[in-house]
Amino acid sequence: MSHVKIGLEIHVQLVSLKTKLFCSCSADYRGKPPNTNVCPICMGLPGTLPVLNEKAIEEAIKVAKALSANISNISYFFRKNYFYPDLAKNFQITQYDKAGGIPFATGGYLKLSNGRKVRIRRIQLEEDPGRIYYEAGIQEARYSLIDYNRHGIALIEIVTEPDIREPREAREFLEKLSGILEELGVPVGEYEGAIRCDANISLMEGARVEVKNITGFSAVEKALSYEITRQRNLIKRGIKVERETRHWDERRRITTSLRKKEMEEDYRYFPEPDLPPLTIGKDVLERIEGIIKPIEEVVRDYVKKYGIEEVVAERIARDRRLRALFNRSVKDRPDLARHLASLLANEVPFLMKRREIELPSDTKGLLIVAEAKRDGLDRDEILRLLDNWLHGREVIYRKVAALREADLEGIVKKVIERNPKVVKDVKKNPKALNYLMGLALKEVKGVVDKKKLFDLLRKSLGL
Amino acid sequence: MKWEKLSAIRLIEELKSGSITSEEISAYFLDKIKKVDRILNSFITLNEKAVEEAKKVDKNGRKGRLAGLPIAVKDNITTKGIRTTCASRILENYIPPYDAEVISRIKREGGIIIGKTNMDEFAMGSSGENSGFGPTKNPRDLNRVPGGSSSGSAAAIAAGLAPLALGSDTGGSIRAPASFTGIVGLKPTYGAVSRFGLIAYANSLEQIGPMGKNVLDTAYLYSIIYGEDEKDSTSLPSPPLSIERISDFEAKGVKVAVLTDLVSRVDEPVKKMFERGINYISEIGAEVNEVKLEGIDLALPAYYVIACSEASSNLARYDGVRFGVDCRTNLNWRDAYKEVRKLFGKEVKVRIMLGAYTLSAGFFEEYYVKAVKVRRRIRDGLKKLLKKYDYVAIPTMPVLPWRIGEKLDDPLYVYLSDALTVPANLAGVPAISLPIGLADGLPVGIQFIADEFEEEKLFGLAKRFEEKAGELEVVDL
Numbered sequence: 053m054s055h056v057k058i059g060l061e062i063h064v065q066l067v068s069l070k071t072k073l074f075c076s077c078s079a080d081y082r083g084k085p086p087n088t089n090v091c092p093i094c095m096g097l098p099g100t101l102p103v104l105n106e107k108a109i110e111e112a113i114k115v116a117k118a119l120s121a122n123i124s125n126i127s128y129f130f131r132k133n134y135f136y137p138d139l140a141k142n143f144q145i146t147q148y149d150k151a152g153g154i155p156f157a158t159g160g161y162l163k164l165s166n167g168r169k170v171r172i173r174r175i176q177l178e179e180d181p182g183r184i185y186y187e188a189g190i191q192e193a194r195y196s197l198i199d200y201n202r203h204g205i206a207l208i209e210i211v212t213e214p215d216i217r218e219p220r221e222a223r224e225f226l227e228k229l230s231g232i233l234e235e236l237g238v239p240v241g242e243y244e245g246a247i248r249c250d251a252n253i254s255l256m257e258g259a260r261v262e263v264k265n266i267t268g269f270s271a272v273e274k275a276l277s278y279e280i281t282r283q284r285n286l287i288k289r290g291i292k293v294e295r296e297t298r299h300w301d302e303r304r305r306i307t308t309s310l311r312k313k314e315m316e317e318d319y320r321y322f323p324e325p326d327l328p329p330l331t332i333g334k335d336v337l338e339r340i341e342g343i344i345k346p347i348e349e350v351v352r353d354y355v356k357k358y359g360i361e362e363v364v365a366e367r368i369a370r371d372r373r374l375r376a377l378f379n380r381s382v383k384d385r386p387d388l389a390r391h392l393a394s395l396l397a398n399e400v401p402f403l404m405k406r407r408e409i410e411l412p413s414d415t416k417g418l419l420i421v422a423e424a425k426r427d428g429l430d431r432d433e434i435l436r437l438l439d440n441w442l443h444g445r446e447v448i449y450r451k452v453a454a455l456r457e458a459d460l461e462g463i464v465k466k467v468i469e470r471n472p473k474v475v476k477d478v479k480k481n482p483k484a485l486n487y488l489m490g491l492a493l494k495e496v497k498g499v500v501d502k503k504k505l506f507d508l509l510r511k512s513l514g515l
Numbered sequence: 516m517k518w519e520k521l522s523a524i525r526l527i528e529e530l531k532s533g534s535i536t537s538e539e540i541s542a543y544f545l546d547k548i549k550k551v552d553r554i555l556n557s558f559i560t561l562n563e564k565a566v567e568e569a570k571k572v573d574k575n576g577r578k579g580r581l582a583g584l585p586i587a588v589k590d591n592i593t594t595k596g597i598r599t600t601c602a603s604r605i606l607e608n609y610i611p612p613y614d615a616e617v618i619s620r621i622k623r624e625g626g627i628i629i630g631k632t633n634m635d636e637f638a639m640g641s642s643g644e645n646s647g648f649g650p651t652k653n654p655r656d657l658n659r660v661p662g663g664s665s666s667g668s669a670a671a672i673a674a675g676l677a678p679l680a681l682g683s684d685t686g687g688s689i690r691a692p693a694s695f696t697g698i699v700g701l702k703p704t705y706g707a708v709s710r711f712g713l714i715a716y717a718n719s720l721e722q723i724g725p726m727g728k729n730v731l732d733t734a735y736l737y738s739i740i741y742g743e744d745e746k747d748s749t750s751l752p753s754p755p756l757s758i759e760r761i762s763d764f765e766a767k768g769v770k771v772a773v774l775t776d777l778v779s780r781v782d783e784p785v786k787k788m789f790e791r792g793i794n795y796i797s798e799i800g801a802e803v804n805e806v807k808l809e810g811i812d813l814a815l816p817a818y819y820v821i822a823c824s825e826a827s828s829n830l831a832r833y834d835g836v837r838f839g840v841d842c843r844t845n846l847n848w849r850d851a852y853k854e855v856r857k858l859f860g861k862e863v864k865v866r867i868m869l870g871a872y873t874l875s876a877g878f879f880e881e882y883y884v885k886a887v888k889v890r891r892r893i894r895d896g897l898k899k900l901l902k903k904y905d906y907v908a909i910p911t912m913p914v915l916p917w918r919i920g921e922k923l924d925d926p927l928y929v930y931l932s933d934a935l936t937v938p939a940n941l942a943g944v945p946a947i948s949l950p951i952g953l954a955d956g957l958p959v960g961i962q963f964i965a966d967e968f969e970e971e972k973l974f975g976l977a978k979r980f981e982e983k984a985g986e987l988e989v990v991d992l
């Protein structure tokens with residue numbers, strides 16, 4: 053798969069917002085009767101003016117930060133002019149990186165599992181168009197119906213550099229991005245059409261082909277694989293790949309030509325005169341920084357501050373809910389940081405995978421389990437206590453019964469002293485060791501790490 | 516009683532005192548419009564419910580600073596439940612579901628919207644001839660144009676069909692007709708008046724403004740409509756305006772800059788009248804300075820590039836899907852658009868084409884970007900001048916009102932007539948036009964320009980000037 057360059061253009065609905073980007077209509081447009089979630093502003097009625105939703109800026113800052121992008125302290129809104137019935141004004145309010153425009157954020161990256169970084173070119177804010185319905189399908193319909201309920205929903209567009217090398221990576225990128233968004237409280241995966249993607253692909257430095265209308269992460273992989281094969285075959289037959297826009301036909305699983313380069317629309321971009329430049333104050337940035345830091349930075353902090361292993365730190369940092377729990381519980385007991393981290397990174401996900409359960413918000417029970425872990429309670433017992441915590445049951449762990457290393461040594465010593473005959477036998481007869489272990493366990497009142505006790509016993513016997 | 520002879524402020528006093536009711540006065544003006552407007556064509560739509568609304572205001576004791584006074588509104592300002600056409604056939608049947616912010620403010624003060632006035636279609640024009648509902652005539656000479664684009668509002672005031680009116684000014688659309696019909700009109704500072712509900716022609720240039728028979732009436736209406744509005748992100752807070760301070764304004768010693776190179780190029784009768792105006796300025800004690808402003812020649816082309824660029828985008832929504840004729844045709848959507856957009860008048864089509872061209876790839880840098888640079892230069896130049904001088908004074912229009920139809924084949928002549936009004940729009944500063952007097956029986960206006968948010972100062976000087984020059988009587992038609 054050498055010489056393949058793929059870039060993505062991803063549209064993400066800021067599903068965490070209550071209202072649309074430029075008016076106060078509800079952002080929750082799904083499932084409503086057509087054209088009921090609208091107002092004069094998002095319907096583009098003559099004389100109306102857009103007013104920017106401040107919350108959308110905060111959400112966009114979070115996303116940009118999580119992708120380590122540079123947020124522009126000043127950016128502009130532009131009009132993208134084109135005639136299409138799903139656009140109430142026949143222009144879209146968006147941002148632009150040419151013609152003197154500055155997008156909301158630039159730069160940044162997302163790391164793939166193979167360690168390669170996919171660079172982000174720009175992140176910008178824009179409004180979603182409405183939707184067109186063809187009752188009998190696009191070919192047969194004699195008319196089209198337009199629903200403006202979605203019109204004006206806040207979108208962020210994320211454009212990557214052509215750093216992706218395989219269709220599989222494109223899919224991974226989208227899955228990772230979707231995970232990050234979910235951690236930020238923008239659960240795009242829960243809403244149909246909340247994350248949409250166009251892909252640019254070129255082979256062997258050839259012409260760039262844009263593939264539109266891809267919905268779903270596996271569709272991206274399929275569409276790109278198809279497109280690579282198609283272009284490869286053209287090249288093999290000595291035909292030049294043309295620069296064009298193609299349409300992914302999900303049903304037939306092929307791409308079809310939409311328009312050639314010379315038919316590309318001239319969008320006549322120019323600055324939106326109804327909106328002043330968007331300035332991001334330091335105060336806003338700092339406030340949001342308190343909420344969100346790039347994952348890498350969080351990981352670094354955990355490693356440095358608590359001496360947690362990097363793999364463990366990353367596992368917690370990547371999951372918004374785990375991270376929140378960790379931060380809240382470690383605040384009270386920094387001495388338990390490593391045990392808390394280990395629980396949250398290993399045992400908790402293990403238990404949650406087995407059963408469909410929600411993470412509790414209570415940290416008291418979790419801290420008790422962490423103490424037990426510190427005391428060396430064996431894994432089965434830890435899992436039992438954690439399970440209680442996960443199900444909201446009381447976590448009871450009698451600390452008095454917890455045996456420290458010194459206590460264990462005392463027990464072992466006692467057992468050896470009282471059973472000299474068996475001890476003599478131990479080298480020849482393996483059963484003798486089990487017998488001694490049984491005696492030692494009887495001495496234990498409460499809970500003990502069996503393995504530890506066994507190891508200690510063997511060691512004391514010189515085995 | 517001929518109520519139209521009284522000033523708006525006086526009428527409000529009468530309303531407050533109870534010597535007349537809002538119902539009576541609304542019915543009186545409606546009646547007069549119905550009689551006279553067959554000749555003048557200054558209104559497109561009358562408010563059928565005006566008298567009913569007036570009755571309500573009467574019943575509530577004629578509260579508010581307008582106390583039931585009727586007001587005419589340019590037909591590009593959105594009025595809930597009253598057809599708003601922009602003088603375009605494409606919006607012939609458009610009834611807005613909401614009020615413009617200025618309309619809400621007027622209603623809150625007890626004002627009655629009496630009707631919607633004629634204009635150049637989508638405010639594109641300087642004569643009032645480009646209306647989809649026929650041209651408005653100049654009450655001072657019915658063969659001549661009243662100036663545009665707020666042609667109907669100006670003509671209605673001059674003919675005594677309304678005591679006060681709202682216009683809008685993108686490149687002179689309040690001041691030009693004010694000058695041609697011999698009334699007073701203010702183009703406020705950009706951002707001083709909410710544009711929410713003003714149907715856009717060129718968003719970055721235009722403002723809604725007041726029009727009246729005299730300076731104080733105009734200032735009074737301004738005091739009701741100005742002020743920041745959260746629905747308009749480009750609006751800004753203004754310092755409070757006081758009618759008393761305007762009345763007591765001291766003109767002695769204020770510095771007025773006259774832009775000589777602009778004045779030298781106006782038509783002879785206008786020049787003569789303007790010289791008389793300069794004398795009035797001296798007589799009220801102001802200091803007159805002759806000044807040159809570099810680069811002011813570029814204002815007109817820069818204005819047309821910016822205005823048409825924005826217009827081409829603003830008017831894209833009138834495509835027949837929701838505005839215009841019934842979109843259910845057998846044509847595909849591109850052809851359907853073409854069909855519907857035939858409803859635009861010629862001037863509108865010209866400006867859409869111009870704007871689409873100046874924004875298109877390859878020409879954007881050459882036209883739009885350059886025009887924006889020129890705009891910044893003119894703004895800087897004018898602002899610098901206004902640091903040194905209190906006011907700039909120039910004629911409002913370089914020519915006298917021409918005969919209706921006379922210049923239809925000479926669009927450049929009409930475009931050039933905006934040369935003296937567009938600088939204030941490009942710079943975003945306020946400008947007022949008021950009559951100097953009559954030349955050959957036709958009104959000639961003077962224009963004062965001040966720095967941003969200095970409307971009070973502008974009205975003050977205009978008030979003193981008006982006392983010298985005199986108000987022009989309303990025309991009895």
Ligand SMILES: [Zn+2]
Binds near residue numbers: 072077204
């Ligand atoms: Zn809305």
